Every structure is written in structure tokens, then in C-alpha cells.
Amino acid sequence: MEERVIKIALIGNPNTGKSSLFNQLTGLNQKVGNYPGITVDKKIGYFNINESTKVELIDLPGTYSLYPRSKDEELVMEVLSNPLNEHFPDLILVIADATNLRRNLLVFEQIKDLGLPTMLIVNMIDELEKSNINLDLNRLKYALKVEAVATNARKGIGIEELKRKIIEIDRKKFISNETKLPFNYNAVWEKQLKEVLGLENPYLAWHWLAQPHLRKKLTGAAKQKAEDLEKKFNINIQRSISQEIINRYNKIDAIIDENLEENQKIKASVITDKIDHLVLHKSWGFLILITVLLLMFQAIFSWASGPMDLLDSGLAIAASWLSDFLPDTFFAKLLTQGLIPGISGILIFIPQIALLFLFIALFEETGYMARIVFLMDKLLRPFGLSGKSVVPLISGYACAIPAIMATRSIENWRERLSTLLVVPFMTCSARLPVYTILIALIVPASAHVFGFVSVQALLLLFMYVLAALTALFASFIITKSIKSTEDSFLIMELPNYKIPRIKNVLYTMYEKTKSFVFGAGKIILSISIAIWLLSSFGPNDKFYNPEKYIDLTEVKVDNTQTPESRIESYKLEHSFIGYLGKAIEPAIRPLGYDWKIGIALLTSFAAREVFVGTIATIYSIDATDEETTTIKQKMQTDIDATTGKPRFGIATSISLLIFYAFAMQCMSTIAIVKRETRSWLWPAGQAIFMTALAYLLSFVAYQTIS
Amino acid sequence: MKNLAQILPNEIHLIEEVLEHPLKTKLLEMGFRKGKSIKLIQVAPFGDPIIVELSGYKLIIRKKEAELIKIIS
Numbered sequence: 001m002e003e004r005v006i007k008i009a010l011i012g013n014p015n016t017g018k019s020s021l022f023n024q025l026t027g028l029n030q031k032v033g034n035y036p037g038i039t040v041d042k043k044i045g046y047f048n049i050n051e052s053t054k055v056e057l058i059d060l061p062g063t064y065s066l067y068p069r070s071k072d073e074e075l076v077m078e079v080l081s082n083p084l085n086e087h088f089p090d091l092i093l094v095i096a097d098a099t100n101l102r103r104n105l106l107v108f109e110q111i112k113d114l115g116l117p118t119m120l121i122v123n124m125i126d127e128l129e130k131s132n133i134n135l136d137l138n139r140l141k142y143a144l145k146v147e148a149v150a151t152n153a154r155k156g157i158g159i160e161e162l163k164r165k166i167i168e169i170d171r172k173k174f175i176s177n178e179t180k181l182p183f184n185y186n187a188v189w190e191k192q193l194k195e196v197l198g199l200e201n202p203y204l205a206w207h208w209l210a211q212p213h214l215r216k217k218l219t220g221a222a223k224q225k226a227e228d229l230e231k232k233f234n235i236n237i238q239r240s241i242s243q244e245i246i247n248r249y250n251k252i253d254a255i256i257d258e259n260l261e262e263n264q265k266i267k268a269s270v271i272t273d274k275i276d277h278l279v280l281h282k283s284w285g286f287l288i289l290i291t292v293l294l295l296m297f298q299a300i301f302s303w304a305s306g307p308m309d310l311l312d313s314g315l316a317i318a319a320s321w322l323s324d325f326l327p328d329t330f331f332a333k334l335l336t337q338g339l340i341p342g343i344s345g346i347l348i349f350i351p352q353i354a355l356l357f358l359f360i361a362l363f364e365e366t367g368y369m370a371r372i373v374f375l376m377d378k379l380l381r382p383f384g385l386s387g388k389s390v391v392p393l394i395s396g397y398a399c400a401i402p403a404i405m406a407t408r409s410i411e412n413w414r415e416r417l418s419t420l421l422v423v424p425f426m427t428c429s430a431r432l433p434v435y436t437i438l439i440a441l442i443v444p445a446s447a448h449v450f451g452f453v454s455v456q457a458l459l460l461l462f463m464y465v466l467a468a469l470t471a472l473f474a475s476f477i478i479t480k481s482i483k484s485t486e487d488s489f490l491i492m493e494l495p496n497y498k499i500p501r502i503k504n505v506l507y508t509m510y511e512k513t514k515s516f517v518f519g520a521g522k523i524i525l526s527i528s529i530a531i532w533l534l535s536s537f538g539p540n541d542k543f544y545n546p547e548k549y550i551d552l553t554e555v556k557v558d559n560t561q562t563p564e565s566r567i568e569s570y571k572l573e574h575s576f577i578g579y580l581g582k583a584i585e586p587a588i589r590p591l592g593y594d595w596k597i598g599i600a601l602l603t604s605f606a607a608r609e610v611f612v613g614t615i616a617t618i619y620s621i622d623a624t625d626e627e628t629t630t631i632k633q634k635m636q637t638d639i640d641a642t643t644g645k646p647r648f649g650i651a652t653s654i655s656l657l658i659f660y661a662f663a664m665q666c667m668s669t670i671a672i673v674k675r676e677t678r679s680w681l682w683p684a685g686q687a688i689f690m691t692a693l694a695y696l697l698s699f700v701a702y703q704t705i706s
Numbered sequence: 707m708k709n710l711a712q713i714l715p716n717e718i719h720l721i722e723e724v725l726e727h728p729l730k731t732k733l734l735e736m737g738f739r740k741g742k743s744i745k746l747i748q749v750a751p752f753g754d755p756i757i758v759e760l761s762g763y764k765l766i767i768r769k770k771e772a773e774l775i776k777i778i779s
Binding site: 494 | 754
């Protein structure tokens, strides 16, 4: 028997259990893709109803109405308005929250009028039963003239019936025969508009006129004619939409009043009120928020480090085992020194991403995210950020990669962009090893204020505060300079608390991890292989036969340098990246850096902490002796040949500290920003801006102090 | 005439109208309709936004948007 594929679109208000239903229907058989040109995730899942029927289910962004307020919401009509769209559905499932039918039916009525086969899913039917309210589904179906199913998606009740109805019922019967527009209008105008656009359904024709993003796509002649008609008949789009919504609600009210025994009102959730009494309290609320955020930070900062080290050392062991085993050829080295460490550099982020999204999924599932927004909105708004920016910003203190991915939950594009552009200023954990060494060079460990507060610790704390202030300030500047077509507003549902569905949480963690590995992974891998190539090859014989050029019998005063470490150091100096480091010396001289630091700046583009390892190699510190104190001592005693002063004097060290605080020294961040904005423009602009700012501030600092 | 940003916690009012504004349709869609009763649940610790209860559900809304909703006092 030939298999047929039914395309189904799933639509509904936010917080209706839409993703629970999607997960129930498709299980792990789902994929996340992207729509061309925009940043909204495309979630598609597949399931079989029987041997001959397969369903392609597309999960469209949650919306309260067909009139969009964000790029996400525009997508709904993008798919539904165009029969040539690859996801144009054979059937639309509109999911509605049974406890809030009036508001949920608004978008249902709109979709029905588009003249496409539509079916209603009344979800959370258990909540209604809990409140002893009877919903006569048959009468509702009759009144709305549709097919409907009652479900409890969280428990999987009603799913089989839904599947059966999808195949058993003739979908043509679900098409509404509504031929009138839902507001007062001139019949001549309506007839001509349909003709001009070549559409039979008046409501669909109306949307092509009323929605700017659709109108933009009309071809020249049709657009001109439609706009001429608009002028001729003096059409007021906003007023018509207002009228439409009022008319639709009046109709819905009448239907609900007749079919829902609301003599017993839907019980307000007593538990929710009790929890909110504490969670939204003006002091307890913040205490709880800070505790929750600290816990989240702790998770990605420390709990993730165990699995990360395991991954790191596991792959390192695999690489060294392979290199013992394989012949000493270019491809073997490419595999063991380029590819495997590169892949390790991608996989290393997985524990942090999975853990952060565990927390975010829990916040979203339980309803706590809306509470965070409520508490924080006022504080962040002056900087052009949203209440939802708190989670990404705090996560940025651990690592920018998961933090930038977390900005996905911010609906407003400008607020989301501001957040993801400033997150890399936050003091991520990769900066810590660099800071530790530099701070030790600037302030002696013995320095204390009030006799017990370490100055080193104070300076580190200052760097953390500075990071947050810089991020807020940068966001302020960005908001002022980016024009946005979306209004900044906040009208958001405060959902009742719910027990999270473990399945939904796990799906989120899995999906985010997968999207990182396959979305940003190839950029990270390419850059890390490029850096490996540059440091593993040199332009001349000095790189390939270092033994000929260094006098290993020369006696060195300190015994930390083994012959092997001196060869490594010499090779790094004469590799391509070594010569590059020397080439950029004139540019970084004004900041107080020499070519040695230049090389470290270049290699640490792979990840900031690489700075420490590179410095160790340059100073021929044996790999077994990469202790912070050894490196610090080396750096302290190094004398700059041209000036005769210590190379890492106070001025240079402060300048470097500032450089690492502000510069975009992280290829993975660039890769994830590219992935999240779907454009090279934003990561390039961000990297240039951050580097320029770092250069300027380091320059000022070095020149003032030295 | 008073607007939604001016009412006190736990007061119940009837909505008179939503003022003409680009967000008017959004507010109507979210259920701020003439004749519906509305109650202020809580003001955020820093004075904004507010939580209101409307037709059995709660919404977070900034005062700037709440000012567009006129109420019968």
C-alpha cells in the first residue's frame, strides 16, 4: 500500500500545553530547522497513524491572534497564507485551554475563517473536571460548526481519539463556509479586493492587505490595485481589526454562555496564590530569585566541570593512544592534534548547555519564568533589556555559549539582540585562569585592607562588577542605535504553577544540545583546525629542525626548562602563528605587549584560557610543570630586551587584564552568535566593537600608568 | 476618568474602553473588553509592572500599557 503524508499545523495560545501535545504525538521523532532569513526555530515532528498514513506535524509559535506582534507570530500567517509554502497544511489543529475557552477561541475563529480544514482540541479538560464544570463537547461542536476532541496532553488522554479523527473524518467537512468579513465593510470593495488578489476567501484576502509583512510580498500590480482600493473606499485597518475582535468575542461569549455551565466559576488556584504570596513578595521574592539564580549559576559553573573534565581527558587519552598507534603522517596528526581536540572543544560545552536548559525548561514549565519577568522588568527596562534577560546575563558569568542560546526565550527581537550582544562582556569561567595570573602580577598576595580583606580578591570582585556594568551600558547604547519595528511592550500571561513534565524538560535539553553541536559545531571545528595548522607548520627550516639552531648545552640558571620544552618554545616562535604574533607587534606595542603576548592573543582566540598554556609554552615551562605559580614567576622575571624593564610590569599586566575583560577572545561565541542571528553581520560587528573597545581602554590604561 | 494604572490592589472595576493606540488591538485580543470586570492583584516591588485578574486569568502588564485602559470609577 502506498504511504500518504498528511501535513498538519499545530496552533494555539501560549501556555495551552501545545508542546506537551507535540511531544506526545511525535516523541523523539522531531527535528528543529530554520526558516530562511529569520531566526525563529522551525519545529517539525513525524508520526504514523497507521501503516499507510504518516503525519508531518509543524509546531507553529504560540499566538493569541492571527495579527502578529513579533517575528515569531508573523510565521503563522506566513505558512497559512501561501498554498505554495512547503508546510502549507492539509489540516490545522487549534489547541485551546479548556479553562480559558473564551480567549482561546479567538484565534480559532480567525483560523477557521481562512477556509482551511480546521479541528479544535480542547486541552486540560481535567482542570475543568476538577472545578466540577461540565463541558458538553457535542453542543460546543455544533455551535462552532467544527469537529473537536477533548484531551489531557500532559497525561496523554485523548491522543488516540485525536489520531483516529485525523484519518477517519473527511477533512473537507472541516472547512468553514463563512463568506463574510467579521466587521462592517462595503461589499463592492470586498468583491474587488478578492478579484485584485485572485483569492476566493475574503478573510484571507483581508489579511494580505492588513498585515504589513504579507502586503510587502504582493507583486507590484496587485499591491498597487489593492492599495488604490484601500484609498478609494477609505479603509481604516486598525479600526476594522478592533471591530473584528469585539465582534468575535461577542459571538464567542454567546456560545460559551450557552454551552458551559459556568454557574460554578473556574476555581482560582489556591496553591498558586499561596506560592505567589511568597515568590512575588517584595523582599522574600528577591531572596528566592537570588537563591534560584545562584543555584543555576553554581550548576553551570561547578557541577558541569566534572563531566567537562571527563570529556576533555577522555578525548585527550583517545588522541594520544591513536597517535601512538598511527604512523607519523600529516593525516594522523590532523586527526590526533587537529580534529580530536577540535571536536573536544565542541563537546566540552554540552554539560553546561544541558544543565542551563534544565533550569530554563524548569522555569518555563513551572511558570516561574513569568515571575522572574514580573520582579525584574522595571530594573532592566532602562537598559533596553527585558525581564527575561536576567537568566542569560547571569549564565554569562559561567559561559557565554549557553547564555546566548538562552536568549531564545525573549520574544522581542531588539531586546533579544541587545541581550545576546552584551552577554560576552560577562566574566565567563574561561577568563578566570587569565585573571588569576594577571591579578597575581599586579597585586602581591600579601596585600590586605583592614588587615584581612585580600586586595587580590577585591580586584577580582571588581572585574565581575565591571563586567555587569559594561554589559548594561553597552545594551543601553545598542538599544538607542538599533531601530526596531516591534513595539516594546509587556502584556504577558501569569500562568498557574504546574508540576513540570520531565519529558518536556528532557526534550528541551536534548534539542538545545543537538542544535549547538550541529549548528555552531562546524564553525568551531574549522577555526580550531585553522589555529592548529598555523601553529603546527612554519615557513622555514627553523620550525622543522630546531635542534640545529638552539644550543641545548647552554646552561640555564633555572632548572624548570627541559630540552624538550625549549624545543617546543622555539618551534612555536617559528611557526606561522609565531610569525603572525611578531607581525602584529607594532600594533600591540602601544598597549605594552610584545610578540610573545601577541602569539598568546592569537592562540587564545580558540578560548581565553589558552592564553595560560601558550605563555607556558613560550617560556619553555615543561608541560608537567604548568603550575600557576611557576608561570607567574617566569612572567615576573622576564626582562623586555628593548626597554630593559620587566616585561610584565604593572602597566602591561593591567592593560592585559582590561584587554581580556572587553575583547571578544572566543571563537565559539562568534559561532553561536552567527547561529542565533543567522547572519555574519552581528557576530562580526560584535567582535569588531569589543576588540576596538578593549584596544582603546588598554591603550589608555597602559599609557597613563607607564 | 480613571485608568487601570491608577486603581488600588483588590479593587474591582469595570472596563469602560481601550484608547486608540497601536497596541489597542493587542489589548482587545488579550481580553481587555468593555464591560469586563478587572481586579488589580499586585504591583511589582519596584512599582511596575502590575498583575491584574481578568475573566479568570492573570496578566502581567506595564503601567504604560495599563494607562490605555479606561475604567468606570
